[in-house]
Amino acid sequence: MTALQETQQETGQETQQAASGLRPTWVSDARIASWLRWLPAADDAATLTATAPYDARPTVPVPCCTPEDVAGAVTAARAAQPAWADLSVAARAEVVLRFHDLLVERQDEVMDLIQWEMGKARFHAWQEVLQVANIARHYAKQAASYLADHKVRGAVPGLTRVREVRVPRGVVGIISPWNYPFYLGVGDAIPALLAGNAVLGKADPQTPLTLLWARALMAEAGLPEHVWSIVAGPGAEIGEALVDHVDYVAFTGSTATGRIVAQRAAGRLIGASLELGGKNPLIVRADADLEVAARGTALAAFANTGQMCIHIERVIAHTDVYDDFREALLAATSSQKVAQTFDFGADVGSLASQAQLDKVGAHVADAVAKGATVLAGGRALPEIGPYVYAPTVLEDVNEEMDLCLGETFGPVIALYRATDDEDALRIANQGTAGLSASVFSKDLKGADALARRIRAGSVNINDGAAVAAGSVEAGMGGMGDSGLGRRHGGEGIRKFTESQTIAASLIGPVGPPPGQALEKFVAMGNKQLALLRKLRVR
Template sequence: MTTRPASLTPEFLDSLVKRVPGSTGNTWKLTEVYTGDLLVELPQSSEADIVKASADARAAQEIWGSWSVKKRLGVMKKFHRLVIDNQMLITDLIQAESGKNRRMAFEESCDIPMGTSHYIKRAPKLLKDSKHAGPVPFLSNSTEVRRPKGVVAIIAPWNFPFATGVSDTIPALIAGNAVLLKPDNKTALSPLFGIQLLEEAGIPPGLVQVICGEGPDVGGPMLANANYVMFTGSTATGRVIGELAGKNLIGACLELGGKNPMLVLEDANIDEAVHAALFGSFGNSGQICMHIERLYIHDSIYDEFRDKFVAETQKLNVSAAYDFLPDMGSLVSVDHKDRVVSHVEDAKAKGAKVLTGGNARPDLGPAFFEPTILEGVTKDMLAGATETFGPVVGLYRFKTEDEGIALANDTDYGLNASVWSKDLNHAGEVARRIDSGNVNINDILATAYASKGTPSGGLKQSGVGARHGDQGLLKYTDAQNIGVLKKQVMGPQGKQTYDAYAKQTQTSLKIMRKTRLR
């Protein structure tokens, strides 16, 4: 029997959900995924709650936004320490609400210190006023000032509730904004604790407001009261968020779905690729935006790869435990498990072969599903064309490199890809031909995603904009242009005719180009 961590007392959990405004009187039964037992009743927010929360956030933002960048970063340094000091408690929360194995929950908790540390280092330069040349050499200049947007709406998914919800909040705060954060109802506890740690670190009370409710109920009011939105979730919902952002004339960054390929070239190290494919396919029970659902192997090594991959998959420890032993945990909910089952059953009915797995495991917990490898998946199957988002991967052969690249690109999505080869230069050439916002060479996803200095986003229907990198902070700002003219020289001077002024301007433009002044 699974024993819940002693840290998750009713008193502690109740203290977290008290942060959520809930005048509706309605609650969401937030359960422990491994057992289905109730953890806490989560209040649901009304439109009036959201209007008040946004007003309170704006009031706090006036204080926070007036602080120097150095002072704001001082708070973030304290927050960084608090996260590390509380990392095992955060891991307990993530596990209980999401059902993932403890290794994955711990690794999720590491994302916040890494991202926070990067922006602590980078923000002073990015947010500093920068002076540029004006139109008239020596007599004019222009200063670029980075101003906070105001209130940023952040809508976080259930698969990485702490990492996405809090890591997207951090650069928004560093830029001087307030935040309206909406976690998924199923996984609201770890983000709520993250906000508690931010307040302990010293952000003004009310600067980050947590809104809970179903997307159709709270999404519209949130965006109507925000100046920018960061959304992570499905492509279908992303379209709705994009429409709402356009209606409210606010900016949006959207990280959406994927149907991510792994391309194993003829000269790849098979054992290393097999080992990586285990995580790529079954990490977090396949509930990673960047995980692998389509695995393309060169025909010359296909049989060896397939047999080793199946054998290693069958060795995985799939179980419910609050320790580091399991390789894979549960899916997030019974509803999601049923979705994964429907994809596998559809594939089987249309001729796909199950090499291993393929079954729900109610003996382990209500939402467990076996790691599953399919062969013979085609695009007329649910598992062949749409995102399954579970521990299910299809294996495919390719004979030529061009064929493999074409197959990898044969999707409406473009979030992540993986290329395997002993020749790194050649693998880099292949990577540049893949239509994906992230491509990892001899890795699945961590190398690209954890490179916090480089933007990470999707192509095609996998999103708009990016998190991380300079863009991941600057998107939460507006650029203000302050132009200064020291002497009134723009236009005819004295009795000069416009004809003479025009000729003078043409000469000046030629000289400036020749001397590279402009």
């Protein structure tokens, strides 16, 4: 009997074909109803039902919102936002910190939901909890500082006072994907809320319950009802409606869809931040600790079953250490435990859907047909689960293959040989993506110099991805086709505000005094310019 069958037997739940038998026992019909109430859909709305990756059976029907529901939710959010913005940052932070504490206390619930809806290993589900908790604490403590008024010199120093202030945009729309349904859906909402906005979040059809659970928990923490609303339904229809009504949009997803979001936002002259696809490289320099590099590569490549925008897909090793590194990498790959469990017994879980399995399989098959060599994996593992794919390492990948520069978004890496740092840099900077990268080297100064020349929004040294992504005080985002804007850090909250200048004159209107000739005023102004230049003012 498999671990999943044991789980099903222990739960005593139905395992019939009509519904997933892996529904966590605590997910009662009453709990589901308490989450679905956060959707503004009508009682007789059409529904969408996701497929649970571990057994390829339906989860639960979720009502679909309509474009009219989206418009109504934005109207309600606009009505609720001023009262929320009138609260002090400290008062808003109290709500976020209560949410933090409830999250830490009940993290097993959301990890169960993430695994049930999306299929990742439990440790990777816990990483979402960790990231959201860190973001909540960071912005609750630092929001007031990030949003503080900034005094500047006025037009007439001493006689004018000028401040730059941050004001909320109004209603922020957040479109988050299925691969990190909790971190990306909630991690962007927290700074937007602390900045004084109302938020409208769009849940992905694969993982709606995770985001609805988070909204219910935030309500328990004290967030008013319409300050954060959730909509669900068909991606294109509901996503377009959201962009058409909000005042700013934060989107995480594919580059192709990101372009559509950007164009639609531009048509309304609203701002947008976009974290898009990546084809992230990892460079192993000649002086690297190969065991450390191999372990770091495996962690960064196969975390979240490779369904991570910042995961490593291309590995570039110096020719002097290539053979030894390859052996170390294959050993690290073979040590990955692939399983479907609701405990911490697996290193790699399932892909999220048949579509993901098909895409990963197609990329590998195309590469092999065109001459690539499979060093490890290279096949689905139906004996473990319906959407499980083996951690895979390929060699001899070239630009004729879809996998070379196209994002695979699965547990697959291609291994390349570089003659020196310049050659490694050339390979790393191929293509148009620029999200994340990594350099392994014992020479930190040399690695830093190389990192600055890689076209990527974040570069990790002696780590695959987690060091940069986990540093919530530093910005995270892409260059090139990998997006616009940053999450985390100061920019991650200030992007949800408008900059407003408030200037006050202590002497009334600035200009020539009544009765003074303009020529005399201009002459005095010119003398002032010369004096300020001499004093090196500005």
